[in-house]
Structure formats: C-alpha cells, structure tokens
Amino acid sequence: MTQAMADFVGMGASHWVIFFAVYSFIGWIIEVIYRSSIQRRFINAGFLYGMFIPIYGFGALFVLVVYSFIRDFPDLLELLVYGVVLTAVEYAVGFLFEKIFKLKLWDYSNNRFNLHGRICLLFSLFWTALALVFVTFIHPVVARYLLVVDERHLTVAAFMFLAYMGIDVVFSVSSITAFRNRIAYLYDEYFNLSNVEIEKILNSFQRLRSAFPNLNRYIDSKINIEIKNRVNSMVKSVQEKIFQDLEGRRPFEKEFYDIVRDICEHEEFLRLKGFFHHNSSIYDHVRDVAYFSYQACKLLKLDYRSAARGAMLHDFFLYDWRNHDEPELARDKFHGFEHPRIALENAAKYFKLNDIERDIIVKHMWPLTLVPPKYKESFIVTFADKYLSSKEFLDEFARSRARKRNGRPRMKARTAAEEKE
Numbered sequence: 001m002t003q004a005m006a007d008f009v010g011m012g013a014s015h016w017v018i019f020f021a022v023y024s025f026i027g028w029i030i031e032v033i034y035r036s037s038i039q040r041r042f043i044n045a046g047f048l049y050g051m052f053i054p055i056y057g058f059g060a061l062f063v064l065v066v067y068s069f070i071r072d073f074p075d076l077l078e079l080l081v082y083g084v085v086l087t088a089v090e091y092a093v094g095f096l097f098e099k100i101f102k103l104k105l106w107d108y109s110n111n112r113f114n115l116h117g118r119i120c121l122l123f124s125l126f127w128t129a130l131a132l133v134f135v136t137f138i139h140p141v142v143a144r145y146l147l148v149v150d151e152r153h154l155t156v157a158a159f160m161f162l163a164y165m166g167i168d169v170v171f172s173v174s175s176i177t178a179f180r181n182r183i184a185y186l187y188d189e190y191f192n193l194s195n196v197e198i199e200k201i202l203n204s205f206q207r208l209r210s211a212f213p214n215l216n217r218y219i220d221s222k223i224n225i226e227i228k229n230r231v232n233s234m235v236k237s238v239q240e241k242i243f244q245d246l247e248g249r250r251p252f253e254k255e256f257y258d259i260v261r262d263i264c265e266h267e268e269f270l271r272l273k274g275f276f277h278h279n280s281s282i283y284d285h286v287r288d289v290a291y292f293s294y295q296a297c298k299l300l301k302l303d304y305r306s307a308a309r310g311a312m313l314h315d316f317f318l319y320d321w322r323n324h325d326e327p328e329l330a331r332d333k334f335h336g337f338e339h340p341r342i343a344l345e346n347a348a349k350y351f352k353l354n355d356i357e358r359d360i361i362v363k364h365m366w367p368l369t370l371v372p373p374k375y376k377e378s379f380i381v382t383f384a385d386k387y388l389s390s391k392e393f394l395d396e397f398a399r400s401r402a403r404k405r406n407g408r409p410r411m412k413a414r415t416a417a418e419e420k421e
C-alpha cells in the first residue's frame, strides 16, 4: 500500500485540483449507482447540478494528506486512520450543512451505532473499505496518468474546473435555499394556494428530493405535521355536529346518499360488507369516513362530492388484511403501504374517478406515504380515516374486553347475502 501511495508525492496545486475533480466525479458515479439501484430509476445524485460530489473529493484529498504523516504505520493502523478521517469529514459536512442550510441531507438515526444521525458504524466501515480500494487501486492509476500530462494543460484544466465548480455551487446553493423558502411558503399559504400551485411547488424539487430522500422526511416533520395540525383544528370545529349524525341521532342526509348511491349499490362494492375492519365491516368504515369527509368539506366550502366519493372508495380492497389473503399481495409486502394502490385499481375498474378522488385514495395513508396529499379534500379524508379508525379500534377493544368478561364470541362482518336479507 505504501509503495502505491508514493506516486502522489511532489505534485503541484493543479494536480490537487484535478484529483479533487476526478474523485468528486468517481463519488458521483458511486452515489448514482447506489441511489438509482434503490429507487430503480436514474437519479442524479448529490446536491450539485453537475456530475461531481465534493464530499468524495475532499475525503480523497484528506486521505492523501494524512498519508504523508502515517506512511510508516502498519497497514491495519493506516486503514483505521483513513476510516476515522473519512468519518470525521462526513460528520463535519453533515454538521455544516445543518448549521448553514438548516437541512439534514442524510440521516442515519435509524442505523445502529450512529452519532447525531450524521455518521454511523456501517457507513464508516464502508468508507474504510472504499479508502482501501482508493489507495490500492484508484489513486496509483490516476496519479500515473496525471504525471505524464503537460503541466500547462493541467493548469488550464484546473482553472476551467474551478470556474465551472464556482458557477455550479452558486446555482446549487440557491436551489437549496429556494427549496427551504418554497416549503416555508407552502406551509404559510397552504390553504390559500390552489391545488395546481401546491402540486407545482412539490414537483419543482423532484430532483433534490430523489437525490436526498431524507428531504421528504424534512417535509414530513416540518410541513406535514403543521398542515395536519391546522386540518385537525379546522375539522375540530365541525366534529361535534358530524358525530351527532354518525352516532345515529340524525339520519344521513339524502344528498350524501345521492352522491355515493351508485357506489353503495354496486355489486362488487357490496362485497366489502363481508370483510371485517376495526369493529365492523370495511363497508361501514368507508361509509362513516365518507360521511364525515362530506360534512367537513361541505362546512369548509371544499369539493364535498369528490371527498365523499373518494372516501367511499379509499379502502376498496377485497381481502382480509389480518390474514394477508390477497393472492396478488406478496408476503413481503406490507398491507399498510400496498392497499391504497389496490383500492385505486379496484375503484378505477368500476367507477370513473377525477384527480381529487384518485389523490384521496392513493394518499389516504399519509404520512405513511411520505409525499403529502395534493388536495385539501385528501387531507380531510386522511384525518377522518385516522380519527374514525382509532375510534372504531378503541370501541372494538372495549367491547372485546367486555365480551371476554361475559364469555361471548366476537362479532363477525356481515356477508352481502346477510345484508340483503
């Protein structure tokens, strides 16, 4: 290892700049492969627009500098030092990014042996292995090629790279700043923005969000929770009125049934009466969620028709989720994540859906689906679903405890045939 590394000693400033460029580019390739394989599509990794990830360039330069101090160390100790240095670089970059831009681009909080989510043992081991590959195979080859390049050409290339890098950094930093500003604007103005505007804002940072999936968590923690709180307080004001209806003290309005009649009477949809959900059947659950959403949206002057229909169809999955008995739902798939897609497929098969209804169905598990709903109506349904589900669940829990005490069996969902009788 020591012999191979000796190649770089005595090189000038232009060499260092070109090393930085080459290793930032190699880092970009590593990240693109990693990110694209996870997301199964091409992802332009890194926060720069160009094909460079500077943290890799800096990491490589640090390894080269450190080498001159530890060249006589035993190989194992040398590797350990590289691991520590690269981990320190990663921590420092993460720390600075959080302090300057108030954003966490990556977060290892869920990994074991992490420090403030900025570094973790698993990735430190990976960086150490990468350092081994770097000093043994990559740097000796790159250094050998650079040594034969004319010094003047190298200087021109280094200046061109620095100029390009300067421009890219300016544009990329302003895009990160714009991201934060737009998200803050989205939060402040959420209920004054049209659905098209909200969608536009969320889509305008698609590249950044794909390159750094952790930014979705930022949206989730900073924005979604705020919006959720607002929706909750909006709905709270109409809750009492709606619950009187749901408790059966007043009949459901004719207008509500007129809106959802074709769905309620559809042969395939009626099968939902045969599947148990929380404390009764999926049918009862979706009807309650639909009625709640219809009432809330009506009071809030939103599109209550789409809310009622979307909510009616939000759990249109025809299997017992407790037994995971859907033939097309693979064992390793999680019902919580998958059923909105299945419900949307079923709904689209039997009914004509508009954009709001589609969004309601596909996003009703938010914030489990990280991207927030596009429409205010979807937020209302999301709220109604969670609110009523937890209420149904707690009711069933209380009932099952009472049954246990009295020694009576559990209630089953009605079949469609039983329902007709």
Ligand SMILES: [Fe+2]
Residues within 6 Å of the ligand: 314, 315, 339, 364, 365
């Ligand atoms: Fe659901």
Ligand SMILES: [Fe+2]
Residues within 6 Å of the ligand: 285, 289, 314, 315, 385, 389
């Ligand atoms: Fe539901």
